[in-house]
Amino acid sequence: MRVIAKLFLCIVLVLFFSSFGNCADDENCLLCHKYRTLSRIDETGKTRLYYVNDNLFHSSVHGKIKCKECHSQITKIPHEENTKVNCLNECHIVEPTSEKRFSHKSVAEVIKSSIHSPENKYANFSKADDFPECIDCHNNPLFKPIQLFKNITEEGQSPKALARCNLCHKEEKFIKYFYNHVSHRLHTSKDSSEIVRMCERCHSKPEMVKRHKLKNAVATYKDTFHGKAITFGLEGAPDCVDCHVRENESAHAIKSYEDPESSINKDNRKKVCSRKTCHPNAADGIEDIRMHVVIDKNLYKPEYYTALGFTGLTLGAFFPLIVVLILELIREIFPNFSLRKFKRRK
Amino acid sequence: MRKLPLIKVQRGKKYYLKMTPAQRYQHFILMSTFILLVLTGFPLKFHYYPWAKTLINSLGGLKVTTVIHRICGVTMVGLFFYHWYYLFKNLYVYYIAPSIRLKKFSLKGLLKFIYYSPMFPRVKDIKDVADFLKYVFFITDEKPKHERFHWREKFDYWAVFWGIPVLGLTGAILWFESYSTMFFPGWFVNISFIAHSDEALLAAAVILIWHMYNAHVNYDKFPMSPLFLTGYLPEEIMKHEYYLEWKRINCLVEKDKSLFFDMDEYKANKKKEMQEHLLHCFEDIIDENFENEEKKDEQA
Numbered sequence: 124m125r126v127i128a129k130l131f132l133c134i135v136l137v138l139f140f141s142s143f144g145n146c147a148d149d150e151n152c153l154l155c156h157k158y159r160t161l162s163r164i165d166e167t168g169k170t171r172l173y174y175v176n177d178n179l180f181h182s183s184v185h186g187k188i189k190c191k192e193c194h195s196q197i198t199k200i201p202h203e204e205n206t207k208v209n210c211l212n213e214c215h216i217v218e219p220t221s222e223k224r225f226s227h228k229s230v231a232e233v234i235k236s237s238i239h240s241p242e243n244k245y246a247n248f249s250k251a252d253d254f255p256e257c258i259d260c261h262n263n264p265l266f267k268p269i270q271l272f273k274n275i276t277e278e279g280q281s282p283k284a285l286a287r288c289n290l291c292h293k294e295e296k297f298i299k300y301f302y303n304h305v306s307h308r309l310h311t312s313k314d315s316s317e318i319v320r321m322c323e324r325c326h327s328k329p330e331m332v333k334r335h336k337l338k339n340a341v342a343t344y345k346d347t348f349h350g351k352a353i354t355f356g357l358e359g360a361p362d363c364v365d366c367h368v369r370e371n372e373s374a375h376a377i378k379s380y381e382d383p384e385s386s387i388n389k390d391n392r393k394k395v396c397s398r399k400t401c402h403p404n405a406a407d408g409i410e411d412i413r414m415h416v417v418i419d420k421n422l423y424k425p426e427y428y429t430a431l432g433f434t435g436l437t438l439g440a441f442f443p444l445i446v447v448l449i450l451e452l453i454r455e456i457f458p459n460f461s462l463r464k465f466k467r468r469k
Numbered sequence: 470m471r472k473l474p475l476i477k478v479q480r481g482k483k484y485y486l487k488m489t490p491a492q493r494y495q496h497f498i499l500m501s502t503f504i505l506l507v508l509t510g511f512p513l514k515f516h517y518y519p520w521a522k523t524l525i526n527s528l529g530g531l532k533v534t535t536v537i538h539r540i541c542g543v544t545m546v547g548l549f550f551y552h553w554y555y556l557f558k559n560l561y562v563y564y565i566a567p568s569i570r571l572k573k574f575s576l577k578g579l580l581k582f583i584y585y586s587p588m589f590p591r592v593k594d595i596k597d598v599a600d601f602l603k604y605v606f607f608i609t610d611e612k613p614k615h616e617r618f619h620w621r622e623k624f625d626y627w628a629v630f631w632g633i634p635v636l637g638l639t640g641a642i643l644w645f646e647s648y649s650t651m652f653f654p655g656w657f658v659n660i661s662f663i664a665h666s667d668e669a670l671l672a673a674a675v676i677l678i679w680h681m682y683n684a685h686v687n688y689d690k691f692p693m694s695p696l697f698l699t700g701y702l703p704e705e706i707m708k709h710e711y712y713l714e715w716k717r718i719n720c721l722v723e724k725d726k727s728l729f730f731d732m733d734e735y736k737a738n739k740k741k742e743m744q745e746h747l748l749h750c751f752e753d754i755i756d757e758n759f760e761n762e763e764k765k766d767e768q769a
Contacts, residue, residue: 345516345517347662348513348643350516351513351516352531354516354521354522355512355513355516355521355522355525355530355531356530356531357530357531357532402646402647404647404648405646405647405650406647406648406649406650406651407650407651408650408651408654408655409646409647409650409655410655411650411654411655411656412646412650412655412656412658412659413655413656413659416659416663423656423659425656425657425659425660426656426659426660426663429660429663429664429667430663430667433663433664433667433668433671434667436667436671437667437670437671437674440628440671440675441671441674441675441678441679444624444675444678444679445678445679447601447605448678448679448682450605450606451605453605454604454605454607455688457607458610459610460607460610461607461608461609461610462607462608462609463608463609463610464609464610465609465610465611
């Protein structure tokens with residue numbers, strides 16, 4: 124019996140320490156958060172999962188940041204309640220050009236000037252709750268490294284490029300991290316359909332659309348050829364960001380169409396349409412083609428009356444035909460029944 | 470041009486000419502382009518249904534279907550122009566040229582000729598519709614007596630006649646969106662978009678339900694009327710639906726027997742000829758063999 128008990132203890136100890144050996148977090152958060160079922164049901168009845176996948180986290184854009192730098196309000200175990208991550212925290216990473224501690228504060232300033240801020244004068248409704256926070260759009264994406272070689276862009280890290288890095292930089296981990304950091308920014312981290320889905324989360328909500336005196340922008344967009352091209356997976360089709368963001372600006376700086384600085388302001392719109400990759404030969408007036416048409420009598424008169432006319436035509440042509448068809452079929456069931464008889468019977 | 474027989478007899482059944490080969494080919498081009506246009510266009514209109522993506526992918530993806538759609542659209546518009554040519558050619562061949570030859574040409578005569586051409590809507594059609602209503606409301610058991618094309622076919626014809634310009638023009642505006650704003654205001658492109666898709670829906674609904682019913686599902690035509698393949702209609706349908714045309718053709722054939730073609734007789738004759746020919750050949754061979762053998766015997 125004793126031997127078995129000792130053996131069991133040994134196994135338990137080995138298992139316990141072996142789990143320590145895997146994790147590389149200095150703060151030891153994974154001691155608990157590595158368990159896949161670590162969760163609770165919160166006050167609103169939602170199940171909240173606190174499991175952290177170590178591998179996934181370390182290949183994400185925030186993989187080098189310590190847990191506590193974002194979750195700064197957490198000081199004890201069990202943790203405090205309602206601790207929210209503030210993305211504007213200064214973290215311990217040093218921004219190499221200014222040698223100051225890194226923070227997303229500059230992004231917040233750009234957002235402030237955009238239509239996605241309650242303080243913007245073009246906003247129709249200015250309750251802060253309705254405006255997006257960082258995590259409404261960003262989901263801590265994984266690095267999506269790309270390799271470019273002879274005009275072919277592929278996923279993954281290019282061994283040729285890494286070999287060049289290796290000449291001067293020695294630490295493999297650093298090289299790969301830096302490679303991902305740079306190549307991640309060579310493309311949009313979300314593909315077009317993901318961007319449409321992201322905007323849809325707010326811009327298709329009926330109550331939200333109503334509050335802000337807007338129309339369902341994503342549904343109307345999906346009805347255009349632009350939206351349909353995205354739906355059917357045509358590469359290079361324009362998504363929301365392509366038109367609503369000025370060229371060479373961040374997507375954080377989206378402006379209202381009334382704002383003279385906006386890319387879709389009446390004076391700037393043609394420039395957007397006639398970009399090199401879109402409609403380079405566009406004639407004047409292309410900016411007047413409406414992209415978010417709703418069948419509304421007051422907003423879009425010609426469209427409304429065209430749709431009305433065609434609906435009338437369709438119903439007016441189609442239903443009489445169906446009636447004729449049905450009448451004839453009924454008549455054929457009783458071929459010999461009629462009020463006046465002309466046919467001579469044998 | 471080869472003169473087509475108005476009545477053909479095949480396996481003891483009479484068949485009446487209704488569509489000439491030129492009309493049949495036009496119908497065939499219209500039909501195939503229409504089907505392809507619907508297959509490549511409707512997934513875009515109903516993009517929110519799951520079958521739309523499957524259909525587009527099964528045809529090779531959006532890059533392929535857009536090309537198919539444009540090729541078919543251009544073909545259909547080309548057919549439309551060809552049809553105008555065809556109409557004027559017929560007008561020239563059947564009215565203008567003969568009337569000038571006989572020195573009887575007049576504008577009134579020309580208009581009269583157009584009015585009485587088979588597809589032109591006439592007062593007779595209103596009478597036919599009234600007769601049809603009398604029939605379907607059990608007032609009479611007499612069916613309306615139609616001419617070569619009855620009002621339903623005329624409706625189909627004129628729907629296409631109006632539909633192709635609308636769809637072709639709006640389609641071209643959408644195709645060349647960069648240039649269309651040179652000639653039209655921006656909202657015109659938007660209403661073209663609406664008109665293109667709504668008119669297509671109307672056309673497809675009419676074809677898939679109304680035309681399919683009239684030409685395929687209708688009780689005396691199921692599974693399909695042979696008209697679009699052969700150009701001839703069997704006598705029972707001809708008499709049943711196009712009584713006046715049936716009478717007219719019979720009248721014409723009585724006057725001119727060359728318009729009547731008995732396929733059975735022709736086949737029987739051919740067969741007989743063939744048999745006789747074979748018999749001759751056979752006899753020749755037997756004779757030759759017989760002579761040869763005789764010669765051999767003699768030599769022996």
